[in-house]
């Protein structure tokens with residue numbers, strides 16, 4: 001059974017269509033990242049899955065239950081790290097973690113949680129003395145203390161310094177190893193690429209693309225670029241047919257392709273057969289950032305969904 005199943009999810013606020021018929025499936029043990037510009041509908045979607053907002057239409061199943069009616073036993077199986085949780089400023093992280101641990105039937109040990117999020121030095125300091133990044137670590141700690149089967153991480157590393165981010169990534173890797181399912185929203189593309197098994201890009205309340213970073217590149221029609229120096233006496237017309245047009249830029253040939261491996265093999269076979277060298281042969285794949293910007297536009301304003309169908313994820 002999938003950990004999360006969503007079909008035809010829709011949510012409007014007055015005239016604003018925040019979520020427009022989203023389909024989504026997250027397998028047990030999968031780490032899924034939702035990406036998208038501000039206002040795309042990520043938080044609305046995630047909060048419906050958490051049971052904090054009511055959908056207008058669609059079917060939602062989270063750990064086999066409807067979040068609206070899941071009740072306490074269901075809630076104990078999920079962990080939530082919100083963007084900005086409020087804390088009791090006079091408590092210490094250790095006290096808050098211990099308090100939260102008491103709400104769950106199978107909590108992690110308090111010291112283990114403190115170590116997992118890297119709050120050892122501040123475990124006994126009052127919350128009001130913590131920095132922004134340290135508070136986010138405490139958010140993380142409270143999200144994982146109940147040993148959740150499904151963890152929602154809403155922009156978990158915003159405000160973290162680079163080493164704290166690395167540490168949070170290691171934490172997510174550790175949670176993945178315990179078999180937890182994780183739904184992550186993030187604006188950091190490297191974070192999504194590093195942590196997630198699968199990425200889902202939403203824009204204007206719709207899924208515009210999904211898959212691994214490589215599959216997203218293919219969806220965006222960006223593919224990879226193969227380039228090499230044309231051997232002496234060889235012209236573009238002499239090259240094998242690769243299905244995609246080869247452009248000559250001075251002495252350098254370039255081909256943009258979504259079948260990079262097959263094309264490289266074809267070219268290499270051709271060159272070896274003729275005993276010529278393809279000098280400076282390189283394969284460049286677009287960065288996730290380039291793909292993302294291509295999908296949602298530089299201003300975060302996509303014209304049209306790129307994928308023909310919002311499709312089941």
Ligand SMILES: Nc1ncnc2c1ncn2[C@@H]1O[C@H](COP(=O)(O)OP(=O)(O)OP(=O)(O)O)[C@@H](O)[C@H]1O
Pocket residue numbers: 013016017018036037038039040041042043044045
């Ligand atoms: N409670 C609300 N009342 C009215 N409109 C809302 C409400 N919550 C969200 N919206 C609107 O719904 C749309 C989707 O918002 P949502 O918060 O889900 O986006 P998001 O993708 O999480 O954005 P961000 O990256 O900025 O967090 C936006 O246009 C937003 O203004």
